[in-house]
Amino acid sequence: MGLQTLSSWTGQIGTVVLGATRSEGGSRSISYSIGGERDLPFLGSPPSGHRPLVAYEICDDLSIWPPVIREFLKDRIREPGAWAREAGDQWKPDLIRLFLTSTRKRDFRDFAAIRRTVEEVLQQSPLPLIIEGSTDQAIDSEVFAACGEAGEGERLLLGTAEAGRYRSIAAAALAYGHAVIAQSPIDINLAKQLNILLRETGVPENRIVIDPYTGALGYGFEYSYSVMERIRTSALKGDADLAMPIISGASDTLTVREVREADPGISQRVAVTWEFYTALSSALAGASIVCVRHPQTIPLLLDAIDALWGGAQELQGVRGSHLPHVRHETCQWQRRRGPLPLSG
Amino acid sequence: MKLASGKGDVDRCPYLDDQARDILGSSTRPPIRLVKVGVGERSFPIGEEMVQFRHEKTFYHPPGMMVAVSDLWTRDRIQEVVARVRDTVVVRVGTDQRLSGVAIRHLSGDPAAFRTAVEAVEEVADLPEVLMAEDPAVMEQGLAVCGHFRPLIYAATEKTDETMCNLARDYGCPLVVKADDPGRLPDLVERCKGRGVQNLVLDPAAPSLHQFQNISTAIRQQAITRSTPSLGYPVFLDAAATGMQEAAIVTGILRFASVLVLENPDQASLLAFLTLRQNIYTDPQKPIQMTPGIYRLGTPGPDSPVLLTVNFSLTFFTLQGYLEAARIPCFMVIVDTEGLSVLTAVASGKLNETLVAESLKKFSLEKEVSHRSLIIPGYAAPLSGRIEEASGWKVLVGPRDAAEIGEYLEKEWKQ
Ligand code: B12
Numbered sequence A: 001m002g003l004q005t006l007s008s009w010t011g012q013i014g015t016v017v018l019g020a021t022r023s024e025g026g027s028r029s030i031s032y033s034i035g036g037e038r039d040l041p042f043l044g045s046p047p048s049g050h051r052p053l054v055a056y057e058i059c060d061d062l063s064i065w066p067p068v069i070r071e072f073l074k075d076r077i078r079e080p081g082a083w084a085r086e087a088g089d090q091w092k093p094d095l096i097r098l099f100l101t102s103t104r105k106r107d108f109r110d111f112a113a114i115r116r117t118v119e120e121v122l123q124q125s126p127l128p129l130i131i132e133g134s135t136d137q138a139i140d141s142e143v144f145a146a147c148g149e150a151g152e153g154e155r156l157l158l159g160t161a162e163a164g165r166y167r168s169i170a171a172a173a174l175a176y177g178h179a180v181i182a183q184s185p186i187d188i189n190l191a192k193q194l195n196i197l198l199r200e201t202g203v204p205e206n207r208i209v210i211d212p213y214t215g216a217l218g219y220g221f222e223y224s225y226s227v228m229e230r231i232r233t234s235a236l237k238g239d240a241d242l243a244m245p246i247i248s249g250a251s252d253t254l255t256v257r258e259v260r261e262a263d264p265g266i267s268q269r270v271a272v273t274w275e276f277y278t279a280l281s282s283a284l285a286g287a288s289i290v291c292v293r294h295p296q297t298i299p300l301l302l303d304a305i306d307a308l309w310g311g312a313q314e315l316q317g318v319r320g321s322h323l324p325h326v327r328h329e330t331c332q333w334q335r336r337r338g339p340l341p342l343s344g
Numbered sequence B: 001m002k003l004a005s006g007k008g009d010v011d012r013c014p015y016l017d018d019q020a021r022d023i024l025g026s027s028t029r030p031p032i033r034l035v036k037v038g039v040g041e042r043s044f045p046i047g048e049e050m051v052q053f054r055h056e057k058t059f060y061h062p063p064g065m066m067v068a069v070s071d072l073w074t075r076d077r078i079q080e081v082v083a084r085v086r087d088t089v090v091v092r093v094g095t096d097q098r099l100s101g102v103a104i105r106h107l108s109g110d111p112a113a114f115r116t117a118v119e120a121v122e123e124v125a126d127l128p129e130v131l132m133a134e135d136p137a138v139m140e141q142g143l144a145v146c147g148h149f150r151p152l153i154y155a156a157t158e159k160t161d162e163t164m165c166n167l168a169r170d171y172g173c174p175l176v177v178k179a180d181d182p183g184r185l186p187d188l189v190e191r192c193k194g195r196g197v198q199n200l201v202l203d204p205a206a207p208s209l210h211q212f213q214n215i216s217t218a219i220r221q222q223a224i225t226r227s228t229p230s231l232g233y234p235v236f237l238d239a240a241a242t243g244m245q246e247a248a249i250v251t252g253i254l255r256f257a258s259v260l261v262l263e264n265p266d267q268a269s270l271l272a273f274l275t276l277r278q279n280i281y282t283d284p285q286k287p288i289q290m291t292p293g294i295y296r297l298g299t300p301g302p303d304s305p306v307l308l309t310v311n312f313s314l315t316f317f318t319l320q321g322y323l324e325a326a327r328i329p330c331f332m333v334i335v336d337t338e339g340l341s342v343l344t345a346v347a348s349g350k351l352n353e354t355l356v357a358e359s360l361k362k363f364s365l366e367k368e369v370s371h372r373s374l375i376i377p378g379y380a381a382p383l384s385g386r387i388e389e390a391s392g393w394k395v396l397v398g399p400r401d402a403a404e405i406g407e408y409l410e411k412e413w414k415q
């Protein structure tokens, strides 16, 4: 095609490897490289770097999970292991993100239970795993040690390190060979600082994933969108302290007013649409992993990402039935250019 | 002088030769031309964008969301869609978000049917339109009905540019130009300009979403750096034609589309894209704000609690959400921090005792309640003493996280 973009970047996003297959010392059916881009998201044919991944979020205590999801899953919700396996089979996410929400109970001490949960998820689901451990400094070190050890060799992605509390998680990542999510509140300088702190603790840059904090669509998403764009462009301009891949999970998306108060008849559809818009926008802003909670968002998002990617480069490993489907979609567009027979 | 202030147009100067006109024009004109679609209240401007990333300045003119109808449809069906476009309003963060207009597709092969369809649209509303017919003879039928209301003409191609340009010029309408190879767009643009049509919109005719975002980015970059001035026009995207409308809408809004054509969106999709468009086109230096004042949750009485907060919309809606969940009727007092969040407003000094004291007076809060207790955000705790002094109200420091407000009120609010 006869129009070229004018980007002339000097930097490159670093890569992070997630998941380890049997030959790599783990038990995952696939491992992913994320990052590696030399340009803005999806630019170039084929685009540089690796295609963004879609993570499906599950948890071990549903009491704080969005009501719209509990309603959708109903009796399909089981123990985290079965949940991960069934969701993986049916909806084909690239990876699973397990929130250990049970740790948020007051005076939580049952670290053996967490360990069992992690082991069970790893046994039942062959996908690479992201684990969100505690959010409380007082139990961080036990929680992350339990998760880290249970997943030793699997190259997990552990979250979430913050400026005030990153040592326990860094220690677990270093001891058991995992990567770390570094979260800062919508601020490029704070993101940079935290990356530097983590590196000083000994976490190498190829094991850090930036979480710039994603606000829900309509509730501050524009700040998150721009901070992701700024992190990406700073990295491409050569700032090595920001040249890590980005993860985006708009956890508040399914509890915003539009979803909560939607007409019962369309609430599921509103939830899926709201998540889809936020996640796809984040991928376009530069996120390498986008996370969702409604299973029906997953295939929509995979198709959209494939269409943006251009189908030019196969994802490392397999992505189930999605690729053929996408080729079909893009061809269809070619055929349907010009007058469009409006359906119905 | 007019040129320097951006008000005059070099093309209208009778004294300049072509070279001088080019030089003057390129340095004074915005890099992307401003094009107006439609007339009257609902008309909208597109273009005149300056940057590739919104954080570099801001995006100015949100894309027009044009809902498609077909000239194969019955009059009733067309008019139902048009009425929906006319009437749909989503009130978000204090502003009305609306669909922008109607795109009329010629699919029937019958020029008279196109004319009838345009008439059907016109009967219902004065909305901006896109006339979508590749055959100039058909286009003429549509323009005969609505040509003086500045519809967007879709489209001049390399085969039809002469006749389409004549129509655009005669009716004073903006014109979409479309080349199968986007590399030929600059040539086509120059040809149209040569035929006297200035108000152009570019359809990159991309064969995939991937191509669209590449080409659209290339157009934006080449336009704002003025490296290819002939690409300095707004971009068009037929989102419905991609077969993945939702993904195309997201991509279009984020990647510089100024006119999007879509098929009748369901309520969920409509809410989401109007919100995304609003988010992305918010000035990063000027956050969306609430009007300061007293807001009621439920039907509060003279004994109900009063909570102070800032006018950053995000803060307001977060707090309001938790207060609603708590089901305790109360008053929210919103003070003007110029759209800053609590912490940001405290840090910058915008939230201070004078502002609070003056606001309480101005909103006559003492007429609403019998008590004199004000709950302030946990993050504003450092101001509590000073607020008490300046306002004479007793200050209670609330939790930092709004999620804890229900629990807090149940325990602490015993008037
Ligand atoms: C986005 C952001 C900005 C945006 C502005 C966004 C806005 N419209 O306000 C920009 C980039 C412009 C900005 C600028 C600045 N910022 Co700033 N910013 C943030 C950031 C990342 C998020 C703020 C936010 O939107 N929070 C979400 C809203 C909803 O939170 P909120 O208003 O506090 O409301 C919550 C609670 O307070 C509570 N609540 C609200 N009302 C009420 C009422 C009652 C009664 C109760 C009980 C509870 C309650 O409920 C809400 C949800 O829990 C924070 C970091 C962080 N995560 O806090 C820094 C932060 C607030 N900024 C900070 C600073 C210092 C600044 C600047 C002064 C300098 C700078 N860093 O650039 C400027 C000041 C602006 C100016 N014009 O002078 C500091 C404040 C330090 C401090 N502790 O005082 C922070 C904490 C970052 C940091 N750690 O350094 N900022």
Ligand code: SF4
Binding pocket: B001, B003, B008, B010, B012, B013, B014, B015, B016
């Ligand atoms: S010479 Fe042309 S540009 Fe200068 S003042 Fe006269 S009309 Fe305007």
